Amino acid sequence: xxxxxxxxxxxxxxxxxxxxxxxxxxxxxxxxxxxxxxxxxxxxxxxxxxxxxxxxxxxxxxxxxxxxxxxxxxxxxxxxxxxxxxxxxxxxxxxxxxxxxxxxxxxxxxxxxxxxxxxxxxxxxxxxxxxxxxxxxxxxxxxxxxxxxxxxxxxxxxxxxxxxxxxxxxxxxxxxxxxxxxxxxxxxxxxxxxxxxxxxxxxxxxxxxxxxxxxxxxxxxxxxxxxxxxxxxxxxxxxxxxxxxxxxxxxxxxxxxxxxxxxxxx
Numbered sequence: 001x002x003x004x005x006x007x008x009x010x011x012x013x014x015x016x017x018x019x020x021x022x023x024x025x026x027x028x029x030x031x032x033x034x035x036x037x038x039x040x041x042x043x044x045x046x047x048x049x050x051x052x053x054x055x056x057x058x059x060x061x062x063x064x065x066x067x068x069x070x071x072x073x074x075x076x077x078x079x080x081x082x083x084x085x086x087x088x089x090x091x092x093x094x095x096x097x098x099x100x101x102x103x104x105x106x107x108x109x110x111x112x113x114x115x116x117x118x119x120x121x122x123x124x125x126x127x128x129x130x131x132x133x134x135x136x137x138x139x140x141x142x143x144x145x146x147x148x149x150x151x152x153x154x155x156x157x158x159x160x161x162x163x164x165x166x167x168x169x170x171x172x173x174x175x176x177x178x179x180x181x182x183x184x185x186x187x188x189x190x191x192x193x194x195x196x197x198x199x200x201x202x203x204x205x206x207x208x209x210x211x212x213x214x215x216x217x218x219x220x221x222x223x224x225x226x227x228x229x230x231x232x233x234x235x236x237x238x239x240x241x242x243x244x245x246x247x248x249x250x251x252x253x254x255x256x257x258x259x260x261x262x263x264x265x266x
Contacts, residue, residue: 024080057228142193180211
């Protein structure tokens, strides 16, 4: 069943095309007791209202980049700007502007989805009727209304992913970071999440999106960056990358042409 997003949400998320909402400059990350850098002078800029895809094999640095840009991890070097605010110097100021949907389910399994939403909404300073309205909007968006009093631990994998997304958008962030939000779920839940992200995109919500499903990125991303060994090897719109890479008919073929076909275990 198709969901209509609240007019209030629509009104508050209209994008300003061409405005840089995220800047990651010369980002370096070297984890303790390692020699190789997980990120090597990574530079990313994201325009307001676009979906920017981060693609790469295992170990390319996608999750590290997401963690640094969403202020949950500090880099070894470089800078991050969110809506013109220095995210490393003033992380508490930018966190209210950020929504994060992590790869791991970041919910309390012994609580219901309603209790999770109330808890996380309270952390963002939402109270009373405003919190109740945001919760209802988020539940409707991910088609979990009527199931909000079930414990998260009883949910299927697809329902948990949808609940994860509901928490990420609860406070109406300016930019939403999504780290493999459809991994390991059924086809119906995956399709629903894709539809909802396209609806949010139509409203002008900015997203940074990682996935191993190249068809997802080709469908929803304005631009993608293909990463390998902590750096960007190619970026541009999916159409541009396909057009410029010889003998490639889709983004999956471009990805393999840029990163190789050897296995990346671990």
